[in-house]
Amino acid sequence: MKRIAVFFGKGGSNFLNLLKHQTNYQISLGITNIQNSEALNASSLPPILVSKDHKVILKALKELNPDLIVLAGYMRIVPEYIINEFKGKIINLHPSILPHFKGLNADKLSFEAKKACGITIHYADVELDSGDIILQYHINPNKFKTFEEYHKEMKKAEHKFLPAVVEMLCE
Numbered sequence: 001m002k003r004i005a006v007f008f009g010k011g012g013s014n015f016l017n018l019l020k021h022q023t024n025y026q027i028s029l030g031i032t033n034i035q036n037s038e039a040l041n042a043s044s045l046p047p048i049l050v051s052k053d054h055k056v057i058l059k060a061l062k063e064l065n066p067d068l069i070v071l072a073g074y075m076r077i078v079p080e081y082i083i084n085e086f087k088g089k090i091i092n093l094h095p096s097i098l099p100h101f102k103g104l105n106a107d108k109l110s111f112e113a114k115k116a117c118g119i120t121i122h123y124a125d126v127e128l129d130s131g132d133i134i135l136q137y138h139i140n141p142n143k144f145k146t147f148e149e150y151h152k153e154m155k156k157a158e159h160k161f162l163p164a165v166v167e168m169l170c171e
Contacts, residue, residue, distance in 0.1 A: 002067040002170035005029040007074035012039020014072035014093060014158055019045075021163035025170040029064050031057055033076055054079045061086065068169055071124060072162060075104070080126045090124040091169070093162055095154060097136050098122060102129035110141070111150050117141040119157050121165050135165055 002025040008015035009032060016039050019027055030048040032039070040048065049060050058081065061069070071078065071092040083090060095107035100116030106129075110116045118138040125131035137157050144150040 001026050003028040003064065004068040004070060004166065004170070005031060005061060005064060005066040006070045006072055007031045007078070008037065008039055009073040009075045010034050010037055011073065012037050012042075013155065014162055015039050016042055017159045018070065018072065018163055018166060021167070024167055025068070028066060029060065031060070032074070052076075054082060058082050058085065068166065070162070070166060072158075077128065078124065083124055083126050088123065091134065091165065092122055092124045092129070092131070093158060094120045094122065094129055095158075096120065097138060098129055098133065107151060107154060108147060111144075111147050114141045117150070117154075119154060119161065121162060134169075135161055137161055 004025050004027055006015045006018055006027055008030060015030055027046050030046055032048065032050055033052045035050055049057065051057055067089065069086055069090040071090065096110040097116040097118045098120040101110045118136060120133060121135045122133045123131040139153055139157060141150055144153065
């Protein structure tokens with residue numbers, strides 16, 4: 001059974017979804033910088049580290065020595081020293097078709113441009129939203145009248161494909 005750590009943010013829906021799909025992996029640690037993350041209200045959580053201090057996070061990760069680290073809605077840049085310490089073991093879920101619309105608000109920017117809409121799951125590298133691509137799923141933005149409708153469809157794709165990729169990488 002592979003041990004994984006999951007970084008998550010305010011909502012934590014991808015973290016909670018990964019918890020539901022544990023088969024050949026076990027989430028051994030959740031990490032967030034949001035003290036009032038909605039995910040913290042769920043039952044049956046693994047140990048959770050709530051910290052904005054990446055040195056504290058690095059220490060916890062070194063103690064755990066996870067087989068995989070998943071960045072799923074964590075809205076801070078992970079420092080180079082963490083990326084380098086766990087090179088090849090960190091994947092990121094990004095809300096656009098990379099290399100377009102890197103960084104914050106990529107989902108909204110891609111929807112408004114009607115270009116590069118969908119999700120990318122890739123290995124994290126020291127350069128923001130770069131690294132080898134594992135999976136991309138395109139969503140036609142013209143099927144949706146509003147960003148909210150599009151965003152719901154994007155969440156469905158994230159909830160379908162992220163656990164599948166994690167499971168594949170943990171085989």
